[in-house]
Amino acid sequence: MPQITIDHSGSLDHVDWEAFAVELHPVIVETAAARIEACKTRVARTEEDVVGAEAAGHAIVHVTIALLAGRSDETKAKLTEAVLDLLRKYIEPEDGVTLHASAEVRDLDPSYRQFDR
Structure with a gap:
């Protein structure tokens, strides 16, 4: 915990997702009182x-952060x-492409x- 998933369009393969995750982890630690060594990120390219x-003409990225309840x-x-x-910071505007970026923070199920x- 936290379990972080990044789903992104193939047209966003140029984004340095590893660097994004490395920069995201301390943000989660500072904001949600998590431990840095507990942050786990998976990046999934959508086809x-x-x-x-x-x-x-569209690119989609969705970040889900699942935390223990509380x-x-x-x-x-x-x-x-x-x-x-x-x-x-990581995704620059691109002519002719509308970026749809979203994020959510949710509680992990009690069975986690x-x-x-």
């Missing part, structure tokens, strides 16, 4: 993206805004368990 009736809605909103600010070896 097909459609927005409305169009399959071209953070206030205010803390979650603050973290979501910080994620969007960081995305703005983990182990590290």
